Amino acid sequence: MDDSTQTQQKLSLTGSVALGTGVMIGAGIFALVGQVAELAGGWVPWAFLAGAVVVAFSSYSYIRYSATNPSAGGIAMLLKAAYGPGVVAGSFSLFMYVSMILAESLLGRTFGTYVLRPFGLQGSAVWVAVLAVVAIAAAALVNLVGNRWVERSATVTAAIKIVGIAVLAVAGILAAGVSSLGRLVTAADRTPPEAGWAGFLAGTTLCILAYKGFTTITNQGADLRNAERNIGRSIMISIALCTVLYLLITVAVTGSLTVPQIVEARDYALAEAAEPMFGAWGVRLTVLIAVVATLSGLIASLFSVSKLYDMLRDMGQAPGCRGRRATSRSTSPPGWRS
Numbered sequence: 001m002d003d004s005t006q007t008q009q010k011l012s013l014t015g016s017v018a019l020g021t022g023v024m025i026g027a028g029i030f031a032l033v034g035q036v037a038e039l040a041g042g043w044v045p046w047a048f049l050a051g052a053v054v055v056a057f058s059s060y061s062y063i064r065y066s067a068t069n070p071s072a073g074g075i076a077m078l079l080k081a082a083y084g085p086g087v088v089a090g091s092f093s094l095f096m097y098v099s100m101i102l103a104e105s106l107l108g109r110t111f112g113t114y115v116l117r118p119f120g121l122q123g124s125a126v127w128v129a130v131l132a133v134v135a136i137a138a139a140a141l142v143n144l145v146g147n148r149w150v151e152r153s154a155t156v157t158a159a160i161k162i163v164g165i166a167v168l169a170v171a172g173i174l175a176a177g178v179s180s181l182g183r184l185v186t187a188a189d190r191t192p193p194e195a196g197w198a199g200f201l202a203g204t205t206l207c208i209l210a211y212k213g214f215t216t217i218t219n220q221g222a223d224l225r226n227a228e229r230n231i232g233r234s235i236m237i238s239i240a241l242c243t244v245l246y247l248l249i250t251v252a253v254t255g256s257l258t259v260p261q262i263v264e265a266r267d268y269a270l271a272e273a274a275e276p277m278f279g280a281w282g283v284r285l286t287v288l289i290a291v292v293a294t295l296s297g298l299i300a301s302l303f304s305v306s307k308l309y310d311m312l313r314d315m316g317q318a319p320g321c322r323g324r325r326a327t328s329r330s331t332s333p334p335g336w337r338s
Contacts, residue, residue, distance in 0.1 A: 023213030040203030172252025
């Protein structure tokens with residue numbers, strides 16, 4: 001395969017952003033608002049904004065290192081450079097790998113729960129698990145087809161998800177009154193956290209989970225065009241998009257519902273906030289967006305975890321198929337193996 005063909009098959013910046021936001025804007029955001037409200041009270045928007053600031057500092061190290069040494073290993077490569085190819089780098093890389101696997105199982109179960117919601121079967125232990133496996137298998141098939149299909153599917157689903165959530169958020173803001181946007185800069189009419197600043201900090205810590213997916217962008221180093229430049233751009237664009245979207249969501253929810261109502265609604269807080277404008281369709285639209293969010297999150301997460309697995313195999317930390325040569329070895333720096 002010549003260089004021009006390989007370049008054409010690599011991800012574009014748009015595809016990279018779509019994959020990054022696909023992991024970041026998972027189904028968790030639908031439930032996360034209610035959980036953060038328990039801790040941060042009416043200061044939910046500020047908790048998400050503070051989480052974005054914390055993540056921005058963290059992302060700086062990823063951007064600087066990836067610009068120097070982009071690879072499919074992502075965090076594994078960063079840990080190896082910091083601590084050497086030993087127990088520390090291998091152990092924490094495995095922790096990252098396992099956490100991504102667990103996140104995929106959560107996305108799969110969330111997919112099954114939301115699909116069965118209209119039929120009243122969301123509590124079925126059998127059908128939820130069956131649909132979760134089907135969703136994971138479908139996402140794996142998309143990844144097996146190749147990068148072009150991954151990019152296209154991620155771009156389409158990310159667009160649907162972002163536009164859908166934005167519509168619900170804007171509808172909630174309009175229902176509460178455009179003046180509710182002013183609450184971002186004032187504490188008026190906001191219920192402070194019961195635990196004070198400790199509750200706010202706990203809520204901010206939880207909000208960081210909504211941005212954590214940006215780390216998977218670093219796993220695209222071997223598959224992204226002009227990776228030295230585009231990895232950093234993709235991370236910054238993804239975090240900025242998510243920050244704006246999360247602020248719109250939280251302003252809409254806190255402007256329409258009280259803190260006890262948000263906590264009670266939990267999984268459907270956003271739908272409850274949009275109900276004055278959409279009525280019963282608000283819940284149905286939320287279910288649809290959640291299904292798209294879980295599927296796109298699975299596709300993006302499987303893409304990233306497969307790249308991390310290749311690097312762990314090169315490190316000797318994970319088993320590989322006999323007779324199969326590692327695909328990411330060419331992206332590993334000299335001295336990777338100890």
